[in-house]
Amino acid sequence: MLSHWSLDPDVTYLNHGTVGVAPKRVLAAQQAIRDEMERQPSRFLLREVVCLAGVPRDEPTRMRRAAAAVAAFVGARERDVVFVDNATTGVNAVLRSFPLDPGDEILLTDHNYGATARVALFVARERGAQVRTVTVPYPRFDAGQLIDELARAIGPRTRVAVLDHITSESALVFPLQEMVDVCRAGGVPVLVDGAHAPGVLPLDIPSLGVDWYTANLHKWAHAPRSCGFLWAAPERQANLHPAVISWGLDKGFLAEFDWVGTRDPSPWLAAPEGLAFLQELGFEDVRTHNHSLVWRAAQQLAERWDTAIEFPEAATGFMATVPLPAALGSTPEQAACLRDALLFEDRIEVQLHAAHRRLWARVSCQVYNDDADIEALARAIERRI
Numbered sequence: 001m002l003s004h005w006s007l008d009p010d011v012t013y014l015n016h017g018t019v020g021v022a023p024k025r026v027l028a029a030q031q032a033i034r035d036e037m038e039r040q041p042s043r044f045l046l047r048e049v050v051c052l053a054g055v056p057r058d059e060p061t062r063m064r065r066a067a068a069a070v071a072a073f074v075g076a077r078e079r080d081v082v083f084v085d086n087a088t089t090g091v092n093a094v095l096r097s098f099p100l101d102p103g104d105e106i107l108l109t110d111h112n113y114g115a116t117a118r119v120a121l122f123v124a125r126e127r128g129a130q131v132r133t134v135t136v137p138y139p140r141f142d143a144g145q146l147i148d149e150l151a152r153a154i155g156p157r158t159r160v161a162v163l164d165h166i167t168s169e170s171a172l173v174f175p176l177q178e179m180v181d182v183c184r185a186g187g188v189p190v191l192v193d194g195a196h197a198p199g200v201l202p203l204d205i206p207s208l209g210v211d212w213y214t215a216n217l218h219k220w221a222h223a224p225r226s227c228g229f230l231w232a233a234p235e236r237q238a239n240l241h242p243a244v245i246s247w248g249l250d251k252g253f254l255a256e257f258d259w260v261g262t263r264d265p266s267p268w269l270a271a272p273e274g275l276a277f278l279q280e281l282g283f284e285d286v287r288t289h290n291h292s293l294v295w296r297a298a299q300q301l302a303e304r305w306d307t308a309i310e311f312p313e314a315a316t317g318f319m320a321t322v323p324l325p326a327a328l329g330s331t332p333e334q335a336a337c338l339r340d341a342l343l344f345e346d347r348i349e350v351q352l353h354a355a356h357r358r359l360w361a362r363v364s365c366q367v368y369n370d371d372a373d374i375e376a377l378a379r380a381i382e383r384r385i
Ligand SMILES: Cc1ncc(COP(=O)(O)O)c(C=O)c1O
Pocket: 017, 018, 086, 087, 088, 089, 112, 113, 115, 116, 164, 166, 167, 168, 169, 193, 195, 196, 216
């Protein structure tokens, strides 16, 4: 499978989840789009990608056609989906558009992605609002306890909750539907950060009953960087603005987001090619391969390193975060040194971090990985104990 990607064959790449890896054929499709654009750039950008010049035409723009393919993949209607650069941009759009009064609360968990937490902090700071953070039961993850903690944290001033579908460092698949149900019962609108979900979990976004869902397609859905999307429930679209205001202001959800200034739209227009690649590989086959490899890896690595994983298989997607032996340290500096040593000495790229007084490895499994990659990581760590 490695031949479908341009990855260096001398590096064991166990870090697909961090910034994604675009397959060769998707990059080729993106280049073809760029070549076409450069033949007649203004026609391509202003008449075909969006309709900002000339007499409006009836057929959908290329942006809308690409959005339709993405919408179909996540069970949504084309008119409820817009492209954004990435999940960070989607979170910015929603939280910065959301009306908050002094004393209002934004609800997060302590496993939210760091950038998302900072957006919430920024918005709260500007409006005199507060961020309330639910502590996820971890490292011994307990989905039921998380749902209870979330319910307890909802108060009279909770105005919006930002929930991960799959967390970043801890790589947990959250019990999203139950968490959403708790928020809805408390009258709290929900923004889902699904950065890692498309291409890992089958999605039917409208059925979740959430207000907004933003995600990346460049991580697991094989789109080129930078390609994310934002879905908004119809009743949430009127006052939703992109982080960058442009010509579409007050012209409706699609007009606001489809043009955010002159930029290269090729990652978005090439997203359908990534989805086609995934369908050709067979989404279910990919899921079976990646999930079973990572679950096996989590158990084997913990056994080899004499540590323990304390999350169930149900909370595992295509990534697993495994504790490293205590002898390897506990600080962010030690994590950085070890990560460099693995890359430059062992030619293994894997995400490492320090938390809960120890180091952790987050292993990503994509179809180009196999048990030999896990064995290489297991041994490289064993050599350093
Ligand atoms: C849960 C989560 N949210 C958001 C992001 C941000 O993604 P991006 O940098 O593409 O905006 C990440 C990135 O890894 C993530 O793991």
